[in-house]
Amino acid sequence: MPSALRIGLAGLGTVGAAVxxxxxxxxxxxxxxxxxxxxxxxxxxRDPARDRGVDLSAAKWFDDPVVLARSGDIDIFVELIGGAESVALASVEAALFAGKSCVTANKALLATHGMRLAGIAEEKGVALSFEASVAGGIPIIKTLREGLAGNSIERVYGILNGTCNYILSRMETEKLSFAECLEEAQRLGYAEADPTFDIGGFDTAHKLAILTSLAFGTAINTQAIAVEGIQSITLADLEAADELGYRVKLLGVARRTEDGIEQRVHPTMVPKTSSIAQVMGVTNAVTIDADAVHELTLVGPGAGGEATASAIVADIADIARGVRSKPFGLPVGELVKAEIAPMQLHLGGYYVRLSVFDRPGAAAAIATRFAERDISLESIVQRRRPGVHAEPQGAVPVILITYATHEATIRAALEAVVADGFVALAPQFIRIERE
Amino acid sequence: MPSALRIGLAGLGTVGAAVxxxxxxxxxxxxxxxxxxxxxxxxxxRDPARDRGVDLSAAKWFDDPVVLARSGDIDIFVELIGGAESVALASVEAALFAGKSCVTANKALLATHGMRLAGIAEEKGVALSFEASVAGGIPIIKTLREGLAGNSIERVYGILNGTCNYILSRMETEKLSFAECLEEAQRLGYAEADPTFDIGGFDTAHKLAILTSLAFGTAINTQAIAVEGIQSITLADLEAADELGYRVKLLGVARRTEDGIEQRVHPTMVPKTSSIAQVMGVTNAVTIDADAVHELTLVGPGAGGEATASAIVADIADIARGVRSKPFGLPVGELVKAEIAPMQLHLGGYYVRLSVFDRPGAAAAIATRFAERDISLESIVQRRRPGVHAEPQGAVPVILITYATHEATIRAALEAVVADGFVALAPQFIRIERE
Structure with a gap:
């Protein structure tokens, strides 16, 4: 048997200890x-003294991860420090330049410097593996890079942030407000003290950037991602969605369109019967539409020490078996700069919730504004009596579901509705994603 | 760049042409x-003259696949002939002995001769790949063999036969009988003229045998699988299941128990809220319970030319990249002979449907037979008026759902109920599988 494979592990938090x-x-x-x-x-x-409940007596301690990364004592460097800059970047670079394969769970690092790091790995003939960086324990990187090698991918989309999915699930099932669920998520350790990165959609965007590159053979471009968070979603939206046969999820979606690759992160209405709609709580899921396999969905834990460690250990095992995949499937030099499909050209169905002044003909006038722009309505629900959710004085909720139209068109229609003075509040709209 | 990788393809049906x-x-x-x-x-x-809609002019024609398998003109042999014996077996053996990597979709071959073939592949240092043999386009082999390398697996279960799932889905959604749906499936080409292999559970058993070996590091043992088909499932069962929050699926289940590895194929009630319950029509799904990743579910097409070809091409691509996994994850010599957990020791909940003579005290007497054996009942539904489904003269349906009990215990209770003369028909029972 060949000599032992020696691992250098930087970062000994929950995930590191689990590894x-x-x-x-x-x-x-x-x-x-x-x-x-x-x-x-x-x-x-950071802290050599802390008890992590694991036996590290056989391992040499390094105060500086960069020194560990280039140490002659290790063959593979596992980076679990986190953050896109400074020490995480410096140590991964150092390891790759020293000809060592790297395993990382660091999505921010990959989304920001992934192309350059992959280039170094390729040049040095070593692996740069990052299964744990997207959707935790779900083997989505391996599936895109190897399992679907014979496919041309049309769309990849998923629930990539457990915090957001937990909040939306709790809002729906417990009939609570966004603020209440966020507070609960923070109490349970599912959300950070500053939750902006998660609930604003930025964490999902980093993960989507990586999936997009793997799916479409494109260079990572985080600037191309349209990002909206879940802060504006109300219980009224979730209840209206439910009534109309939908559920609201924060999705990351990348799609091949005539105008280029569309990359977007936003709250999304999905049919309640879809696989992705069943995914509740902190669970993640990714669906891939491809020409040969048609539709493939993977559902599993998106976070947690052991689940993330499962992905890291699988990467280590592949490297131990001698597997050297190109980090992003194709050689870095062949990853193309994708045309960016702007959101204004996005084509899809929309959910619109309006707080309409309760005057005769208001709904008809609003429908006219949609009809003028050739927006077909799948359904329109107007309630005479206000629902349980407070509307401004004299206003009633009107919910519209449109058939596919362009984002620019729906925005123009809503501007016209606002200009007409029919609505008491800024319109809410949520994009619909169909299977 | 190295020289081209030359493929020899035996079998040019739907899948072969798609490859x-x-x-x-x-x-x-x-x-x-x-x-x-x-x-x-x-x-x-078989037929050199047939038009398959693909250009094969650059390929050399071989009348005998065994000659192709050992031909100096190819590097990889792809076996799409089917069947466990004769020419499929002979050609794969010939290719392996000639030092050529093999790719096959042939579950029957693997379930029957997989251990021996894997041994030859290992000895010759070539690949024996079979992603397409289980669950079509779903990369479940790669996931078990590589993606979960860091996990100890507790259970693997899934919908592995599209024909059965199509029939059960149609029965439920269209309120049709088993016979009507089978006939429809045959008309649509989803079921064979002799459907026994599919609806009797034998196809699922072959696939389960392969998954079990990969999941638990055990030698394949098809004799250890308890197999029941879906022939006995009636619309009355599906409707009762629906009412109680369940759906009926033909599952293959392999589970690590105290008594050994349990392998079973049978109609199963799954909670309607589970991922697996959402899988309708010809779609397949596999769920893995493992210590690190907790729960992972993969959903996708279980059959079809292009989806199956997707898996075959992924195997070819891995071989082209130089990957040489052990066919069943571990070296063949290390695959252990598993203890077989007999079905009598199976522990789980049960659905029981009885056709009970409508006499005072009948239900109470039946419940007593269960209580005597410490079988706790989750629910008992007795309808005074017979349902839409015909019961024998003077009989009414009684549905019971039990908490976990042993198979031997429930069988003994039902025997007692029958001996008491309370029931007009043989009892129906369906095992319940929980997430």
């Missing part, structure tokens, strides 16, 4: 599968 | 991904 535990627990099976013994020989973290 | 088409359509991308050109240089099929 150590998993490598230990599965040591025998991993050796059988990969024909190599896998041992953690070097570690680095 | 040729996909390799052609994705030629450029595959070359970029694998750094090798992939060309079909040899083909074999």
């Amino acid at each position: 150590v535990r998993l490598l230990d627990r599965q040591a025998e099976a991993l050796t059988s599968r990969t024909a190599r013994e896998i041992v953690v020989t070097g570690v680095s973290a | 040729v088409r996909l390799l052609d359509r994705q030629a450029e991308a595959l070359t970029s991904r694998t750094a090798r050109e992939i060309v079909v240089t040899g083909v074999s099929a």
Whole structure:
């Protein structure tokens, strides 16, 4: 048997400790599968004294992860420090330049510097693996990079942020407000003290950037992603969605269109019967539409120490078996700069919720504004009596579902409705994604 | 770039033709991904004259697939002949002995001879790949073999036969009988003229045998699988299931128990809220419970030319990139002979439908037979008036849902109920599988 494969692990938080535990627990099976013994020989973290509940006595301690990354004591560098800049970047670069394969869960790093890092890995003939960076324990990177190698992909979309899905699920099932659910998520440790990164859609955007590159063979371009968070979603929206046969999810969607690759993150109405609509709580899911396989959906845990460690250990096992995939499937030099399909050209159905002054003919006048722009309505629901949700004095809720139209068109129609003075509040609209 | 990778393809039915088409359509991308050109240089099929809508002019024709398999003109042999014996077996053996990697979609071959073939592949240092053999386009083999390498798997279960799922879905949604739906499936080409292999559960059993080996590191043992088909499922069962919050699916289930590995194929009640319950029509789905990843579900097409070809081309691409996984994850010599957990020891909930003579105290007497054996009932539904489904003269339906009990116990209770003379028909029972 070849010599042991020596792992250097930087970052010993929940995920790092879980990786150590998993490598230990599965040591025998991993050796059988990969024909190599896998041992953690070097570690680095901020606090050497902290008890992490794992035995690190056999590993050498490094105060500086960059020194660990280029150390002769390790063969693979596992970066679990986090953050796109400074020490995470410096250590991964150092490891790659030293000819060591790298495994990372760092989506921000990949979304920002992934192309350059992949280029270095390719030049050095080493692996840069990042299964854990998107959708935690779901093997979506492997599926896109290897499992669907024979497909031309049309669309990839998914629930990529557990915090947002937890909040939306709780709002719906417990009839709570966004603020109440956010507070609860923070109390349970599902959301950060500053939740902007999650609920604003930025975490999903980083993950989508990586999936887009793998799916379409394009260079990562985070600037091309239209990002909206879930802050504006109200219980009234979720209840209206429910009544109309939909559920609201924060989706990351990348799609091949005539105008280029569309990349967007926003609250989305999905049919209640779709696979993705069943995904509740902190669970993640990704659906891929491709020419040969048609539709494939993967559902699993998007976060958590052990689930994330599962992905990291799978990457390590692949490297141990000698697998050297191109990080983004294709050689970096062949990843194309995608045409950006602007959101104004987005074609899809829309849910619109209006707070309409309760005057005779208001609904008809609004419908006219849509008809003028050739927007067909799938349904229109007007309630005489205000619902349980407070509307401004003298206003009633009107919900419209449109057939496919362009984003520019729906926005123009809504501007006209507002200009007409029919509505008491700014219109709410949510894009609909169909299977 | 290294020389082209030469494919020999035996079997040019729907799947074979789709493989040729996909390799052609994705030629450029595959070359970029694998750094090798992939060309079909040899083909074999029964009828050389038949028009398959694909250009095979560059490939050499072989009347005998065994001659193709060991031909110096090919590097990889793709077996799409089907059947566990004779020419499929002979050609795969010939290819492996000649030191050529093999790709096959042949679940019967693998379930019957997989261990021996994997041993030859291992000895010769070549690949034996079979992603297409289970769940068509779903990359479940890769997921079990590579994606979950860091996990200890507790259970793997799924909808592995599209014909059965189509029939059960149609029965439920269209309120049709089993016979009507089977006939429809045959008309649409979803079921064979002799449907026994599908509806009797044997196709699912072959696939389950392969998944079990990959999931638990055990040698394939098809004899260990308890197999029941869907022939006995009636619309009355589906409607009762619906009312109680369940749906009926033909599942293949393999589970690690205290008594060994349990392998079983039977109609199963699953909670309507579970991922697997959402899977309708010919779609397949597999769920894996594992210690690190917790729960992972993959949903996609289980059959069809292009979807199956997607899996075959992915296998070819892996081989082209130089990947040589052990066919069943571990070296064949390390696959253990699993203890077989007998069905009598199966522990789970049960749905029981009885046709009870409408006499005072009958239901209470039946409940007593369950109570005597410490079987707790989750629910009991007795209808005074017979439902839409004909019961024998003087009988009414009684539905019971039990909490977890042993198969031997429930069978004994039902025998007692029958011996008491309370029921007009043999009891129906369906096992319940919970998430």
